[in-house]
Amino acid sequence: MKKVYSFRQSDLSSGEHCLEKLRRKYQTPTPQVCTSDQVRGNVSHAAFEAAGKMLLAGREPTLDDVYGAAQWSQEFWFPQVDDWRQPQERCEASIQANVEGWFWDVLPRLNPTGVEVFFDHVLYETDTVQVRLKGTRDWDDAELGLVDWKCPGRKPTEWELKRWDIQSTVYTWALAQETGEWDAQDFHRVAIVEGETHWLTLRRGPQDWAALEDKVRGLVELLEADLSVWPVSWSGWWCSPKWCEFWDDCRGKHLGANPW
Numbered sequence: 113m114k115k116v117y118s119f120r121q122s123d124l125s126s127g128e129h130c131l132e133k134l135r136r137k138y139q140t141p142t143p144q145v146c147t148s149d150q151v152r153g154n155v156s157h158a159a160f161e162a163a164g165k166m167l168l169a170g171r172e173p174t175l176d177d178v179y180g181a182a183q184w185s186q187e188f189w190f191p192q193v194d195d196w197r198q199p200q201e202r203c204e205a206s207i208q209a210n211v212e213g214w215f216w217d218v219l220p221r222l223n224p225t226g227v228e229v230f231f232d233h234v235l236y237e238t239d240t241v242q243v244r245l246k247g248t249r250d251w252d253d254a255e256l257g258l259v260d261w262k263c264p265g266r267k268p269t270e271w272e273l274k275r276w277d278i279q280s281t282v283y284t285w286a287l288a289q290e291t292g293e294w295d296a297q298d299f300h301r302v303a304i305v306e307g308e309t310h311w312l313t314l315r316r317g318p319q320d321w322a323a324l325e326d327k328v329r330g331l332v333e334l335l336e337a338d339l340s341v342w343p344v345s346w347s348g349w350w351c352s353p354k355w356c357e358f359w360d361d362c363r364g365k366h367l368g369a370n371p372w
């Protein structure tokens with residue numbers, strides 16, 4: 113029986129920041145603190161998804177429909193927030209602005225063939241392991257290909273994403289698996305910040321997918337080695353009590369809960 117390794121793109125992105133964080137996430141999953149930043153994204157996504165499902169059912173969504181879906185999702189998510197990183201009213205205003213910005217600037221360009229499309233495909237196999245990549249694509253579009261929503265607190269840095277965004281590589285690879293079309297494809301990353309939309313098209317193809325396989329092979333070899341710790345990385349925002357769920361049991365053991 114082969115050992116199965118299964119990664120989400122978010123696991124791979126964690127490894128970019130700190131390998132030890134990836135090892136812990138993979139080997140000892142820990143419930144994550146629910147933050148208002150995540151909930152701002154979840155609620156906006158739920159509203160966009162509802163609009164997409166209406167379009168798939170042959171109905172043109174109105175702004176009230178999209179607001180209504182956001183309101184419903186907000187009532188579900190707000191009571192679950194553990195860490196309000198901005199006042200609740202501020203978060204609510206951002207969601208409303210995002211929904212409105214998306215409705216007027218983005219929706220008219222879209223023609224979905226699928227929303228929230230789950231995938232789980234084999235990247236490679238050896239005699240002893242099967243390695244899979246899985247995830248959920250926000251939006252498959254008849255004209256555009258893949259489209260994904262982000263609702264960050266500030267405008268993304270585009271040159272960085274062009275060089276090292278992993279999600280675009282994983283998701284285009286997954287689509288190629290399904291369609292059998294192995295030419296380079298576009299991944300449209302649409303960031304909506306306080307209602308302002310920032311549209312970035314990333315093109316990924318066979319070279320990117322080959323490099324992805326090399327990257328994952330390295331991680332699988334490390335996991336197979338069953339080491340008790342992997343190299344840690346302190347040099348970024350991610351290594352802090354606010355952003356790393358393993359802080360208390362890792363660097364925070366020595367530095368305490370609030371070192372700076």
Ligand code: SF4
Nearest residue numbers: 130133344351356362
């Ligand atoms: S606390 Fe820092 S070093 Fe430890 S897992 Fe988290 S990011 Fe890595």
